[in-house]
Amino acid sequence: MRKLAAAAALVGVLVAVLPATAALAADPKPDIAVTSAADKANYAEGETFTITVTVKNKSSVDANHVHYTGGDSEGVDGVAYGELRTGFDLAAGATKTVQITGKTNHVAWQSGYGFVAFSLAADNGEANDADNVTSVRLLVAGVFDDLGGYVFQGESYDAEWTPKTPGVPGVKVVATSADGKTKYAEAITDAKGLFRFARLPAGDVLLTFTAPAGWKILAGENGEDAHTLAQVRADDSDEPRVFVPAKKVAVSSPSVSPSASPSASASASPSPSPSASPSSSAGPGLPVTGDNTMLFVGAAAVAVAVGTVLVLVARRRRVHLQA
Template identity: 85%
Template structure:
């Protein structure tokens, strides 16, 4: 039994050790970049893409080759030696070329593209940078673009023909890099906006909502813009849908002039005028009830009392004379 167990263990080691050694062996690390030969193309024009393959490790990369990819708006892509493969020594760089032609789909979309991946037969230390793509702009086509800004509580809200729109939202269309401004529009009572003759390609729409509304666009609804594709020949119907949420309108802060002016209690003159206006006038006190007691200088009081006494004395003298005359008669 011991001999049988030893033989089995030896068999396992024979099977595992080569695989372990292969896994432990250093691998090449290739990085791939690509660039087109022109900034713009016409429909049906031939393009040439230069592919640069750099081996960042000290291990030779064996038979670097094309493993797969994608393309749009192009015809007859020829990968050349990328299809058969080639070696790249450790630390070395090699450039190759692929060719093809743009087609009508690229003209309608505003661009075509080619994307692909490369690999080496003896593995890859880091496959994060062995993918590449190149964009092939094709100018000349124009198309209309329209959409809705509608009411919702989150960016996941869905539009229906009965969903209320948000009027008065300003929409600005620019190039994707914001360097070129194409046009500006505003939403109508239904939240609909429309652009005519935008260039085919990627267009960035930036939304500015009126007070009381917040645009929920972009990633997780935290932005105010959205990137969309303009294609010639598409049906003329709304294709962009953006949510706007109703929010509270903040009250305006106190104006500088009001906050800067002194209060009535702080100003001596204001205090005086306020006190004066607070006291009831003579006419008001006579009609509303008994007046306040008079305080201060009593000179006028004495003068009034003397005048009343004088008048009373005069009346008494006249009455006494009339009585004397009657008695004599």
């Protein structure tokens, strides 16, 4: 009876859950994907920009009232979202392009870029929240400033620099574009670990560090990289703004160079005794080890004799057992 009651309870649960599952399957959500692109590669301070936004409904259900839900921006003024603010319907599988406008400001000039980022949603839900977010960067070229920092002694990537912290001299620092494709300049840290670049373009730069033997750079989020991103800003303080720790590591001993002189190799290895040298007319012979060869011959004879005795004893035991 208990088994029947349990089975009945299970059937009841399935009967209650199945209609809800079917209702969810019958009510799919729209899947909104959004991308954006600026109309120019570079802008001047105060210049108007236009961003073209492409919105696609990738699902099989219509999206009701697609609209702007929030975002962030920097280095821009007067952003007008147009239809993204008022909202619009988007049929299943349909694509729509809209435009937003604004102007770059002095912050964009200082930083080398401004940006606009935002997300969209539909009133009847969203199937994939990762696709409905977009951002675009608005570059402001022609602005330059200095950048400096310290490579200092530390045992972990989160070590903190102070004016009394010893530096690591002799570290090569190369500044490139953020994608690493354009080299701007290189510098070497001084006795205090200080490096400095003059007139780098404002914006993100990639700094790559090459430490001398016995040191390991601890850059990146977990200290596992030898490079880090830094931002150059115009009208900023000339004080160093990049701080990268490095720790001492063991230096592996150098291996013997193949080009070592033959005389050095000969003096490092012991020469065989003249009395042990085999005659050149005697053929290959046995290798000379410096041991008495007769000892090996005697040991071999004893081993053969012992083996013969063991075989005879084994045979006698087997005959005795069979008898």
